[in-house]
Amino acid sequence: MSAELKSSVPPSARSPGHRPVVDSVTTINADGSHHALFPADVRGRFTVWRRYSAHVLISVYLLLPWIPVKGYPAVFLDVAGRRFHFFGFTLATQDVWLLFFGVSGLGFALFFLTALFGRVWCGWACPQTVFLDHVYRPIERWIEGDAPARRALAAAPMTAAKFGRRVAKHSLYIVASLVITHLFLAYFVSIPELWLYLHEAPGDHWASFLFVFIAAGLLYSNFAWFREQLCIVICPYGRLQSALSDDHTMTIGYDALRGEPRGRLGTPDAGACIDCNRCVQVCPTGIDIRHGLQLECVGCAACIDACDEVMIKVHRPTGLIRYDSLNGLGGGITRWLRPRTLVYGFLLLCGAAAATFAFSTVKPVNFLVYRMSGAAYFVGSQEVRNQFMVRLVSKRTTPATFTVRTENLPTGVRQTGFGAPVTLAPLAESVSPLVLLIERKDYHGPFKFTVKVSSSLDKFTLIREVEFMGPDARLLEEEDHDKGIKR
Amino acid sequence: MQSPPPPPDDPGIKMREHIYDGIKEYDQRLPNWWLNTLYGTILFSIVYWFVNVIAGVVPSDGTQIDAAMTRISAEKMASSIDVSSDSKLWEMGRNAVFIDSGRQTFNSLCVACHLPSMRGKSEIPTAVGPDLTDTAWIHGGTPKEIYTTVAKGVLAKGMPAWEPVLGQKKTAEVVAYILSHHQKDEAITLQEANK
Numbered sequence: 001m002s003a004e005l006k007s008s009v010p011p012s013a014r015s016p017g018h019r020p021v022v023d024s025v026t027t028i029n030a031d032g033s034h035h036a037l038f039p040a041d042v043r044g045r046f047t048v049w050r051r052y053s054a055h056v057l058i059s060v061y062l063l064l065p066w067i068p069v070k071g072y073p074a075v076f077l078d079v080a081g082r083r084f085h086f087f088g089f090t091l092a093t094q095d096v097w098l099l100f101f102g103v104s105g106l107g108f109a110l111f112f113l114t115a116l117f118g119r120v121w122c123g124w125a126c127p128q129t130v131f132l133d134h135v136y137r138p139i140e141r142w143i144e145g146d147a148p149a150r151r152a153l154a155a156a157p158m159t160a161a162k163f164g165r166r167v168a169k170h171s172l173y174i175v176a177s178l179v180i181t182h183l184f185l186a187y188f189v190s191i192p193e194l195w196l197y198l199h200e201a202p203g204d205h206w207a208s209f210l211f212v213f214i215a216a217g218l219l220y221s222n223f224a225w226f227r228e229q230l231c232i233v234i235c236p237y238g239r240l241q242s243a244l245s246d247d248h249t250m251t252i253g254y255d256a257l258r259g260e261p262r263g264r265l266g267t268p269d270a271g272a273c274i275d276c277n278r279c280v281q282v283c284p285t286g287i288d289i290r291h292g293l294q295l296e297c298v299g300c301a302a303c304i305d306a307c308d309e310v311m312i313k314v315h316r317p318t319g320l321i322r323y324d325s326l327n328g329l330g331g332g333i334t335r336w337l338r339p340r341t342l343v344y345g346f347l348l349l350c351g352a353a354a355a356t357f358a359f360s361t362v363k364p365v366n367f368l369v370y371r372m373s374g375a376a377y378f379v380g381s382q383e384v385r386n387q388f389m390v391r392l393v394s395k396r397t398t399p400a401t402f403t404v405r406t407e408n409l410p411t412g413v414r415q416t417g418f419g420a421p422v423t424l425a426p427l428a429e430s431v432s433p434l435v436l437l438i439e440r441k442d443y444h445g446p447f448k449f450t451v452k453v454s455s456s457l458d459k460f461t462l463i464r465e466v467e468f469m470g471p472d473a474r475l476l477e478e479e480d481h482d483k484g485i486k487r
Numbered sequence: 488m489q490s491p492p493p494p495p496d497d498p499g500i501k502m503r504e505h506i507y508d509g510i511k512e513y514d515q516r517l518p519n520w521w522l523n524t525l526y527g528t529i530l531f532s533i534v535y536w537f538v539n540v541i542a543g544v545v546p547s548d549g550t551q552i553d554a555a556m557t558r559i560s561a562e563k564m565a566s567s568i569d570v571s572s573d574s575k576l577w578e579m580g581r582n583a584v585f586i587d588s589g590r591q592t593f594n595s596l597c598v599a600c601h602l603p604s605m606r607g608k609s610e611i612p613t614a615v616g617p618d619l620t621d622t623a624w625i626h627g628g629t630p631k632e633i634y635t636t637v638a639k640g641v642l643a644k645g646m647p648a649w650e651p652v653l654g655q656k657k658t659a660e661v662v663a664y665i666l667s668h669h670q671k672d673e674a675i676t677l678q679e680a681n682k
């Protein structure tokens with residue numbers, strides 16, 4: 001590769017002796033130290049769209065705890081109160097099994113999306129990229145200037161002016177990190193409670209205080225220094241992608257057919273690539289996309305915009321670097337329907353169907369029937385008795401009345417408890433006894449019955465099958481016979 | 488497809504000597520931050536082991552648990568109610584606040600067997616629980632005996648132990664509510680349970 005660069009690129013924008021190679025990571029030097037990158041500014045359509053989508057995502061993150069829905073924040077994971085509010089839909093701790101569908105759904109959706117579009121998540125939606133590229137890097141750009149200026153500042157000796165800029169930049173980083181972590185805490189304690197915490201001594205809520213400040217410290221060091229190392233070394237998704245994508249997967253790639261052999265403007269028989277190195281200068285993970293798909297690539301599309309801008313300047317067609325599959329870049333056809341996408345899509349659909357069914361079983365109340373402490377059953381002179389406790393957990397944000405009924409009972413069964421409907425305060429819980437007795441003469445051994453909970457407010461019924469336990473009916477018959485009791 | 492041009496050779500990259508199934512391995516240095524994290528955890532484990540096991544700066548698990556249990560029982564005692572004497576229980580049985588709280592608990596739990604009137608079998612012969620308003624008692628009628636019956640239950644007959652469920656204070660409140668239906672000087676008789 002030529003070491004010469006286009007004359008329009010200022011020399012300070014280059015990192016001499018540090019050209020990206022595929023055999024080692026650009027940002028890790030041979031001695032193991034971190035090679036800090038100074039990605040150049042980039043303009044173009046993907047940069048603009050990415051900025052819009054990031055600003056929407058950041059706004060959603062910052063605003064959700066402020067928007068009230070049915071008297072609670074839009075998303076409020078009230079761990080202390082053991083209730084979880086999602087846009088007016090409230091879940092209790094007992095519904096935690098639904099989390100399975102959230103986690104597996106995320107997994108399958110990621111599989112499906114990756115098979116189709118490669119790492120769109122990384123480039124467009126991952127909090128690491130969104131916060132880094134649209135909060136921290138703009139701060140850095142604003143305080144320290146463009147890439148050549150930042151490189152020069154890093155190389156310059158420490159002066160009062162440099163010190164001032166550094167302090168200003170890191171102070172803003174710290175403020176941004178604290179805002180992000182405080183809002184994160186608000187998802188769990190709500191905004192008014194967070195406001196209260198802020199006005200009280202740290203010792204009063206030391207666990208929350210420690211969490212927020214340790215998390216802010218981690219965010220700060222991540223976004224100030226660590227940056228692309230997280231994506232390259234720590235995040236498992238970058239490593240997984242090679243197992244999820246194939247030659248038909250949309251990735252960001254360089255059209256070697258059109259571009260090679262690269263050569264400066266005016267070189268005879270040269271390809272479209274003028275070897276200006278802009279794609280390398282703008283890369284936030286320090287790779288040369290012209291080496292092909294690499295695990296460092298987070299799909300940010302900066303190189304696409306950089307290359308298109310240059311191609312327009314030199315009056316050549318854009319798209320030398322573009323979103324395309326490896327097949328498409330090789331002049332072949334990209335097939336969207338292929339076993340991989342069909343299987344991933346089918347699994348995603350199955351999961352979505354199962355999740356829809358699971359969520360449809362969630363009712364505004366949870367209930368549980370369990371036996372009272374003591375023996376499983378009691379045999380009296382007149383009857384056999386089972387004692388249960390019924391626990392009701394209301395997820396309504398308004399007072400609600402529930403009816404608890406027993407059904408499918410054999411003849412001769414009497415019930416005490418739950419003679420009247422139960423009214424629960426918003427989000428309240430209750431535990432009440434339910435006692436069933438059956439006349440000895442009507443008892444023919446253990447049986448199953450159902451307990452039903454329904455609400456007058458809206459039509460739903462929850463059903464539990466419960467076993468009435470007791471001795472073998474013949475034992476009671478013999479006992480009664482011995483005592484001469486007529487059955 | 489045409490493969491991209493081969494990247495330039497980097498003379499700084501070393502290879503491991505072995506080749507397994509035709510697979511060669513690079514021998515590159517790990518990032519310093521990664522190595523330092525590893526060394527840090529090793530150092531931490533040594534310091535942790537020294538502080539906890541050798542020097543005993545931090546009390547052992549057993550000591551910590553004992554201290555925590557002592558603290559818990561002290562807190563329990565601080566918030567518990569003295570039910571050691573009949574006179575204390577009678578005092579609660581005359582306290583409107585206690586009686587009212589006890590009534591609420593009674594009406595949500597005890598009524599299933601003893602009925603809202605507290606009269607149990609005397610009101611409806613087929614009720615599960617005995618009458619708690621008369622002067623005849625099956626398991627003892629002194630306030631302390633009533634407390635024991637409610638707290639520990641009579642498991643053989645189906646009366647559950649309520650203290651583990653309600654806690655000491657609520658149990659005492661229920662006893663206070665029962666005592667509010669009785670007089671201190673009334674005659675108590677012991678009675679066999681009519682099976």
